[in-house]
Amino acid sequence: MNLAVVHSRARVGVRAPEVRVEVHLAGGLPAMSIVGLPEAAVREAKDRVRAAIQCAQLEFPARRITINLAPADLPKDGGRFDLAIALGILAASGQLPTEALEDWEFLGELALTGEIRAVDGVLAAALAAGDCGRRLLVAPANGAEAALASQVEVRTARTLLEVCAALEARKELPIVRPTLQQVTAGPDLADVRGQMLARRALEIAAAGGHHLLLVGPPGSGKTLLASRLAGILPEPGDSEALETASIASASRQGLDLTRWRQRPFRAPHHTASAVALVGGGADPRPGEISLAHHGVLFLDELPEWSRHALEVLREPLESGSVSIARAARQCEFPARFQLVAAMNPCPCGWAGDPSGRCLCNDEQIRRYRARISGPLLERIDLHVEVPRLPPMQLRTDGPSGEPSAAVRVRVLAARARQQARSAATNARLDQSQTNAFCRLTARDSALLERAVDALQLSARSLHRILRVARTIADLAGSEVIDTPHLTEAIGYRKLERGRERAAA
Ligand SMILES: [Zn+2]
Incomplete structure (x- = not known):
């Protein structure tokens, strides 16, 4: 077997798109190339992965290693794929069973000693891994955060060696259970x-x-x-x-x-x-x-x-x-x-x-x-x-x-x-909903128009007054907007009085 595929995830803003780490070994002079990562990140990843494998007393294959991170157009900030790359190399060189990797996703930077380090954006990755029905392996420091996504099995490992032992079914890795944090009350x-x-x-x-x-x-x-x-x-x-x-x-x-x-x-x-x-x-x-x-x-x-x-x-x-x-x-x-x-x-x-x-x-x-x-x-x-x-x-x-x-x-x-x-909340009613749900009596409509004239308010402000009046009526438990609800709402826009408005 000269090929292995390992699943991992990038971080793009607040999303965690899937990344396939494909590792291929071929004959020829020993070399390692990584496709799909920015130059500087490639150099650093190579050094960390090689050192971590060697420190773990595992064999770093003396062959031509090609690593492809797909899709190619995703931004991939350095370290988070280290663990997946190392596991791919070990599987492609026959040191790990490739089928053991299939239902896992891996996220972690490697220290030169083989220790697994935390990365950022782990929660989004855990949610996405759960959607794909895969298990997720992260550094112990990322465990509690990943476990907030309750639909995914999260396990942690301290070192590359521990992961290898688990994939060879020689060792069980701890499952992280979501810890129910006591919600602390804010200021009162x-x-x-x-x-x-x-x-x-x-x-x-x-x-x-x-x-x-x-x-x-x-x-x-x-x-x-x-x-x-x-x-x-x-x-x-x-x-x-x-x-x-x-x-x-x-x-x-x-x-x-x-x-x-x-x-x-x-x-x-x-x-x-x-x-x-x-x-x-x-x-x-x-x-x-x-x-x-x-x-x-x-x-x-x-x-x-x-x-x-x-x-x-x-x-x-x-x-x-x-x-x-x-x-x-x-x-x-x-x-x-x-x-x-x-x-x-x-x-x-x-x-x-x-x-x-x-x-x-x-x-x-x-x-x-x-x-x-x-x-x-x-x-x-x-x-x-x-x-x-x-x-x-x-x-x-x-x-x-x-x-x-x-x-x-x-x-x-x-x-x-x-x-x-x-x-929806009243603040998010659109214009047609505002017209439908914030009806006024003829007398109150006239009152509102006079106020809008006097305060020189825009049509946008007028709709906002109606929505605030709706909320005031809701607080009073009233299905209709009464005059006091409307007048109170108008009272909250005084700062606009007499302003010359710039074009929106
Ligand atoms: Zn002053």
């Missing part, structure tokens, strides 16, 4: 004192999936509020949790297993680059907006963000995903996040504060707010002011706020109504 709304208006807006945002903008002076608790949104959202389902975890697994930071089944809360700094925010790079990695998939993206100091960074947010805010084109390659990352943005009311931060310490004039305030483009502001459904509280209300021995668990009960009830009606 009970810590937020006062701020009834902002708490109300947060609850509406959670109930309908709406984006939210908090406007208030420094220290008013905007970050405190934003970080509590994830905790009042419904628990993610299995597929949502796996999607979120797969993205983290493909990121540079990797997956943090202690955050499994928690909705993500991402709060990048305003100096973050557009690539850090939306993803990219030569080997495209997910950015903050994808790491916030099914969770919350918090952008503090919104006017301080570069215009470019905010502009690239617009596409994912609409579509729930972002596509990144790099040379010949296109990557699509999911990015269905809920945006919570925060800003000061004026450059100094104190406009409207009873202390009167703000000295900004109207023009300065107008220019400051105009840094956020109209089209972006338009896509944020709820604008709410978060005033600084008098010290009396902030006393830690005073009454605490309503806890997250109680708020979440109302959120879940409102979401159940939406599911039954349209199988």
Whole structure:
């Protein structure tokens, strides 16, 4: 037998396409060539695989070895195929039974000593291996992450020798059972004192999936509020949790297993680059907006963000995903996040504060707010002011706020109504659904038109007001949108008043 085929997987963005490692031995001068890998990666893989085989006291065949990684057009970052290549060489040279390899997939970098090292993006690979009905072998450090994919048998091995022993049925490798992580509760709304208006807006945002903008002076608790949104959202389902975890697994930071089944809360700094925010790079990695998939993206100091960074947010805010084109390659990352943005009311931060310490004039305030483009502001459904509280209300021995668990009960009830009606959150109703499900009485329609005129709002904003009104009615358990629901919804768009809108 001079030929062996071993299954492995590449990492492309958050996907894990299959790679066939084909090894062929022929007569002639001893040499090893690898087809289908970039030059530098080939050199390194050759050295590691040869050393690992020799260190394991196995025979490195003195023949002409050709290794083909198919398909050829996949990006293949170096180390993850080492183990598959080494096993292919051993099988092709008769040192391993080739048929033992058939129902396995292998993923791991080899150290020169033959030790198997962890690689990234293992969760996506495990999910895909399960779909193909194969077992997966990874390094011990990758075991727990791979086992999150419950449809696949995951085993781990520490060294190349251990894998050989298992394939020859001389040794049993440990199966990794999914460890049920205790879901740790995030920060609680009970810590937020006062701020009834902002708490109300947060609850509406959670109930309908709406984006939210908090406007208030420094220290008013905007970050405190934003970080509590994830905790009042419904628990993610299995597929949502796996999607979120797969993205983290493909990121540079990797997956943090202690955050499994928690909705993500991402709060990048305003100096973050557009690539850090939306993803990219030569080997495209997910950015903050994808790491916030099914969770919350918090952008503090919104006017301080570069215009470019905010502009690239617009596409994912609409579509729930972002596509990144790099040379010949296109990557699509999911990015269905809920945006919570925060800003000061004026450059100094104190406009409207009873202390009167703000000295900004109207023009300065107008220019400051105009840094956020109209089209972006338009896509944020709820604008709410978060005033600084008098010290009396902030006393830690005073009454605490309503806890997250109680708020979440109302959120879940409102979401159940939406599911039954349209199988989606209100924020994601399209225009025809909005017309069908957000009907107003003739009197309320006239009221809304007057408000749209007075606030100089666009048609897009008008539809967004209707969807927020629908959510407010759902929270009230009402099948019809009543006047108070509508007026409250209109009240959340005040920041748009009098803005001249740039073309979308
Ligand atoms: Zn000011």
